[in-house]
Amino acid sequence: MNEGTQVSGTFRKLWPHEQDLFRDHLMRLDRTNRLMRFAHGVSDSFIEDYARQMTDAGSTVFAYIEDGQVRAVAELKKLGDTWGREAEAAFSVETAYQDHGLGTELMGRVIRAARNRGVHLLYMSCLASNARMQAIARKHDATLRFEPGEVIGEIVPREPSYFSLLAEAVEDRVGFMMAVLDLQRRIVKAA
Ligand SMILES: CC(C)(COP(=O)(O)OP(=O)(O)OC[C@H]1O[C@@H](n2cnc3c(N)ncnc32)[C@H](O)[C@@H]1OP(=O)(O)O)[C@@H](O)C(=O)NCCC(=O)NCCS
Structure with missing residues (x-):
C-alpha cells in the first residue's frame, strides 16, 4: 500500500493528440x-x-491525471472493426498510485462506456498471480474463468439508459475543457 501518495487528480478520456502522455505513463511502469x-x-x-x-x-x-501527468489508464478496445457485442479492457496504474481506488474507479467508467456502446460482453485478462486485478473484477461482478497461468474476467454490462448516456456526455464536455487547459499549461511550460 502506497500510503504516502495523495490522489487529488481528475479522470477524463485522452484525446488522440495526447499519445505522449499515454506513452510517458506506460514508460514509467516498472518491470513487474x-x-x-x-x-x-x-x-x-x-x-x-x-x-x-x-x-x-x-x-x-x-486516464487519471494529476499535475498534467497520466498516472493511471483504462483502455476499452473494440474486438473487430466496429463496436460489436464484445470488447476488451486493460488497466495500468503506476506503483505509487496503486491501492487508492483508481483501478476500481476506472473500471466503473469502462463498464459504463461499454454499456453505452451496446457491448454485451466485456473481457479482461490478467495473469493468475494478479490479485489486485481479480479483486477489482470481483467488485464489478465479473465472472472469473481460470485458465493455466491466466484469468479471464467477463462482465455483462447492462443495456444503455438515458442516464448512462447523459453521464458520459456530460463528463466528455468537462473532460474536453480540462484537455484544453492541460494543453495550454503544456504550451506555457514549453515556452
Ligand atoms: C491491477 C491494477 C489496475 C489495480 O489498480 P489499483 O488502483 O491498484 O486498484 P484499486 O485500489 O482500485 O483496488 C485494488 C484492490 O485489490 C486489493 N488488493 C491489493 N493487494 C491485494 C492482494 N495481494 N490480494 C488480494 N487483494 C489485494 C485491494 O485491497 C483493493 O480492493 P478493495 O478496494 O476492495 O480494498 C493496478 O494494480 C495495476 O495497474 N497493476 C499493473 C498492471 C496490471 O496488472 N494490469 C491489469 C491487467 S490488464
Whole structure:
C-alpha cells in the first residue's frame, strides 16, 4: 500500500493528440507492472509503438491525471472493426498510485462506456498471480474463468439508459475543457 501518495487528480478520456502522455505513463511502469499489464515483458520501443497506436483501432482511453501527468489508464478496445457485442479492457496504474481506488474507479467508467456502446460482453485478462486485478473484477461482478497461468474476467454490462448516456456526455464536455487547459499549461511550460 502506497500510503504516502495523495490522489487529488481528475479522470477524463485522452484525446488522440495526447499519445505522449499515454506513452510517458506506460514508460514509467516498472518491470513487474509491465509484465502484469501486457502478460509478457515489454521493451521501451514496444511501448513507443503501442502508444503511437493509442486510438488507431478506435479504442477509448480513460486516464487519471494529476499535475498534467497520466498516472493511471483504462483502455476499452473494440474486438473487430466496429463496436460489436464484445470488447476488451486493460488497466495500468503506476506503483505509487496503486491501492487508492483508481483501478476500481476506472473500471466503473469502462463498464459504463461499454454499456453505452451496446457491448454485451466485456473481457479482461490478467495473469493468475494478479490479485489486485481479480479483486477489482470481483467488485464489478465479473465472472472469473481460470485458465493455466491466466484469468479471464467477463462482465455483462447492462443495456444503455438515458442516464448512462447523459453521464458520459456530460463528463466528455468537462473532460474536453480540462484537455484544453492541460494543453495550454503544456504550451506555457514549453515556452
Ligand atoms: C491491477 C491494477 C489496475 C489495480 O489498480 P489499483 O488502483 O491498484 O486498484 P484499486 O485500489 O482500485 O483496488 C485494488 C484492490 O485489490 C486489493 N488488493 C491489493 N493487494 C491485494 C492482494 N495481494 N490480494 C488480494 N487483494 C489485494 C485491494 O485491497 C483493493 O480492493 P478493495 O478496494 O476492495 O480494498 C493496478 O494494480 C495495476 O495497474 N497493476 C499493473 C498492471 C496490471 O496488472 N494490469 C491489469 C491487467 S490488464
